[in-house]
Amino acid sequence: MTENKITYAIEAADLNLYYGETLAVRDIDMQIEKQKITAMIGPSGCGKSTVLRAFNRMNDLIPSAHATGSVLYHGKDIYDEDVDPVEVRRRIGMVFQKPNPFPKSIFDNVAWGAQINGYQGNMDELVEESLRDAALWDEVKDKLDKSGLSLSGGQQQRLCIARTIAVKPDIILMDEPASALDPIATLKIEDLMHELAKEFTIIVVTHNMQQAARVSDFTAFFNLGEDHAGVLEEYDVTSNIFTNPKKKTTEDYITGRFG
Amino acid sequence: MRKTFENEIQKLKDDILSLGSMVEKAILDSVDSLKHRDIPRSQKIYDNDEVINQKRFEIERAVMIAIATQQPMAHDLRLLASLLDVAGELERMGDYAKGIAKINIVMGEQELLKPLVDLPRMAEKTADMLHRALTAFIEEDVEMAKAIPDEDDEIDALYTQIYRELITYVIADPTAIERSNWLLWAAHNLERVGDRVTNICERTIFIATGEMEEVDSSDDEMKI
Numbered sequence: 001m002t003e004n005k006i007t008y009a010i011e012a013a014d015l016n017l018y019y020g021e022t023l024a025v026r027d028i029d030m031q032i033e034k035q036k037i038t039a040m041i042g043p044s045g046c047g048k049s050t051v052l053r054a055f056n057r058m059n060d061l062i063p064s065a066h067a068t069g070s071v072l073y074h075g076k077d078i079y080d081e082d083v084d085p086v087e088v089r090r091r092i093g094m095v096f097q098k099p100n101p102f103p104k105s106i107f108d109n110v111a112w113g114a115q116i117n118g119y120q121g122n123m124d125e126l127v128e129e130s131l132r133d134a135a136l137w138d139e140v141k142d143k144l145d146k147s148g149l150s151l152s153g154g155q156q157q158r159l160c161i162a163r164t165i166a167v168k169p170d171i172i173l174m175d176e177p178a179s180a181l182d183p184i185a186t187l188k189i190e191d192l193m194h195e196l197a198k199e200f201t202i203i204v205v206t207h208n209m210q211q212a213a214r215v216s217d218f219t220a221f222f223n224l225g226e227d228h229a230g231v232l233e234e235y236d237v238t239s240n241i242f243t244n245p246k247k248k249t250t251e252d253y254i255t256g257r258f259g
Numbered sequence: 260m261r262k263t264f265e266n267e268i269q270k271l272k273d274d275i276l277s278l279g280s281m282v283e284k285a286i287l288d289s290v291d292s293l294k295h296r297d298i299p300r301s302q303k304i305y306d307n308d309e310v311i312n313q314k315r316f317e318i319e320r321a322v323m324i325a326i327a328t329q330q331p332m333a334h335d336l337r338l339l340a341s342l343l344d345v346a347g348e349l350e351r352m353g354d355y356a357k358g359i360a361k362i363n364i365v366m367g368e369q370e371l372l373k374p375l376v377d378l379p380r381m382a383e384k385t386a387d388m389l390h391r392a393l394t395a396f397i398e399e400d401v402e403m404a405k406a407i408p409d410e411d412d413e414i415d416a417l418y419t420q421i422y423r424e425l426i427t428y429v430i431a432d433p434t435a436i437e438r439s440n441w442l443l444w445a446a447h448n449l450e451r452v453g454d455r456v457t458n459i460c461e462r463t464i465f466i467a468t469g470e471m472e473e474v475d476s477s478d479d480e481m482k483i
Contacts, residue, residue, distance in 0.1 A: 210330050242332050244469030254332040256261050 009034040009171055009201035010055055010092070014069035017050050017059065024050050026229040028069070030220060032171075037193055037202045039212035039238065042222030043253065047230025051222070052173050052205050056092035057085040090117065093164035097176040099156035101148030101163070106131075106140050109148040109159055113167040126166060133199075134162035135192045154185025158192065165200070172196065174204040178211065190215045209254055213242045221250045264329045271321055271342055272397050275349070278314045279393040282349045283386045285311065285356035286452060290382035293363045293445060294375040301363040304356060311353035318346040337469060341462040345396060348455045352389070355448035362441045372428055372438040378445055381417045384410070385452045392459045396466075404463035407456065408474040414453035421446045 008031040015028040025047035032038050032055075040048040050059065057078060059065040070077040078088050090113075101109050110127045119126065127144070131137040136158040140151070148159050157177060164172055174193075178186040193202055193215050206212050212219055219241040223233040234241065234250045245251045252258055285304055292300040322343050325331065331339050388410055395403035425439040457474055465471050 209332065213332070243336060245333055251333045255335050256264070 007034070008032055009073075010203075011072040012051070012054070012069065013072065015051070015054060015071060016068045017047065017054055018064075018066050018068075019062070020064040023227065023229040025054075025222075026225060026227070026231055028232050030232055030235060032201060032203060033218065034201050035197055035199070036217040037197050037204065037215055038218040038220060039216035040203065040205045040220045040222060041207075041209060041212050041253075042230070042233075043224065043258070044207075045230075046222040046224050048205050048220075048222045049175055050230065051232075052175055052203060053094075055171070055173055055203065056089045056094055058089070058094060058173075060085050090167050091169050092171040092173060093167065093169040094173040094175070095157070095160050095164055095177050098180050099153055099160050101151070101156050101159050103147065103149055105145045106148050106151070106159060107144040110162045110166050113163060117167055130162040130166040131159075133165055133196070134158045135188065135195070136162055152185070154181050154188055157181060157185070157189060161189075161192065161196070165196070169200065171201045171203065174202065176205055176207060179207060186211070209242075213238060221245075221247075221253065223249055223253070264325070264331075264335070267321070267325050267329070268335070268338065271318065271325070271339075274314070274318050274321070275342060275345060276393060276397060278311065278318065278346060278349050279389065281307075281311050281314065282353045282356065283389055285353055286359075286386050286389070286449070287382055289356040289359035289363075290375070290379050290445065290449070293359060293371075294379055296363065296366075296371065298364055298367075301360040304360040305364065308353050308357040312350060315346045315350040319343060322346075334466065337466045341396075341466050344462055345459050348458050352452050352455055355452050358448045359445045362445050366438075366441055369438060372425070372435055372442060375442075377417050377421050377424070378442065378449070381414060381421070381446060381449045384414055384417070385449050385456065388414075388453065388456045389459075392456045392463070396459055396463045399463060399467045401464055401467045404460040405474065407460050411453045411457055414450060418446050418450045 010032045012028045012030045015025070015030075016023060017025040017028075028051055030051075040052060042048050053059045054067055055071060059067065067079055071079060073088070073092070076083065078085075102112065104112070107127055110130050111123050114123065114126055128137060128141075131140060136155060139155060140146075140159075148156065151159060157180075161172075161177075178189045181189065190211065193204070196202060197217075204212075204216065216238045218235065219238045220235040221233045221241065222230050225231040234245060234247045236246070240246075241250065242254060245254065285307065289301065289304050292298075292304065322339050326339055329335070388407055391403065392407050394400070395407065422443060425443055428435045429439050461472065461474050464474070
């Protein structure tokens with residue numbers, strides 16, 4: 001692959017994120033590769049989740065939050081005035097820390113997003129395909145009319161992933177998707193992430209360093225700068241970050257000396 | 260959690276040094292016993308190799324437990340992986356000393372072909388290099404580790420010298436072939452120790468820098 005042929009899934013340039021007057025994250029320049037898994041790690045409060053939410057304008061929902069700089073998606077800054085944030089969030093989906101299925105049937109959970117987007121195709125097929133892609137179909141195919149809330153935590157999280165992919169996004173943002181799950185459910189989610197990366201670009205925030213090491217192709221280490229704003233300290237291929245990081249702060253963080 | 264881990268690492272480093280000194284002693288003693296034809300002492304070295312092997316397994320177990328429980332990263336990970344490797348190198352060096360002890364045992368009542376001069380020098384040189392290589396390893400002294408492999412030339416030169424000398428004995432008296440071969444095998448074992456010392460130095464550089472590079476250790480083969 002030559003340099004000029006690389007087009008990124010999404011690209012932050014000079015991105016600064018504020019909560020009111022407070023600068024939360026400073027000077028983020030970050031290119032996310034397509035159909036790869038990029039992990040964002042760092043100590044609490046370093047702004048990694050804030051950056052993740054900036055990638056689909058989820059911060060818009062927090063009244064005091066605003067951004068400067070740009071987030072380019074298909075060459076377009078998603079913060080431009082003529083951009084519809086709802087459309088952004090359809091193309092760039094999000095999975096949260098705590099599974100949050102709707103209090104509806106499993107089928108409706110998956111179909112819901114497509115329905116409000118005016119999906120014209122065969123809904124049964126879409127639901128099945130999404131549940132298969134989320135590695136949940138075999139476990140729920142006989143009880144699609146049961147409530148999504150009747151599933152186990154790990155199943156609920158995969159249901160949320162199925163709901164996210166049903167609207168055919170390009171990018172899936174995951175904010176600690178496995179932190180509320182037991183080890184087996186966690187490994188299922190991680191296997192699923194590998195499968196999903198064949199089709200989607202995944203960006204995942206995780207506090208679990210081993211998870212970042214296991215699951216991701218690239219790792220971004222965020223840290224608190226001297227002015228207490230989060231900064232992107234080091235960003236590299238995951239194997240480099242975890243075997244031979246370039247910065248001492250990265251080394252200190254991943255070896256448990258702080259954070 | 261970090262403190263427990265630091266203690267485990269310190270214990271492992273101590274264990275490697277203790278394994279290293281067992282091996283160093285085995286190398287020196289095996290050649291000294293051969294020089295003095297002290298078969299009972301060689302038998303002890305031969306039997307004691309089992310203790311060296313057990314120590315290596317003990318270190319391996321402790322490293323694996325540390326990896327499983329602490330999930331080391333970066334420098335810690337490189338150090339633990341290298342400890343596994345170095346424990347293996349030392350154990351093999353112990354085997355070479357055992358091999359020299361065995362040569363003395365199988366020689367039985369036969370006399371040495373010649374009084375040993377270069378072989379003890381070779382043993383002292385390799386043991387000294389090993390000692391310093393382990394110091395560099397524990398202290399992660401990259402400069403020291405980079406300098407040691409060059410000294411392997413001296414060991415190779417001694418090996419070549421021993422080979423040439425033994426050839427002259429064989430030419431003069433073909434019935435000396437067996438006794439000549441025994442000494443050549445002993446020299447060969449020491450030459451192999453020198454190569455493995457170089458491997459330890461490479462690990463030291465790897466731990467400190469993260470770069471896996473082959474140090475330009477002179478030829479592994481003898482120059483005839």
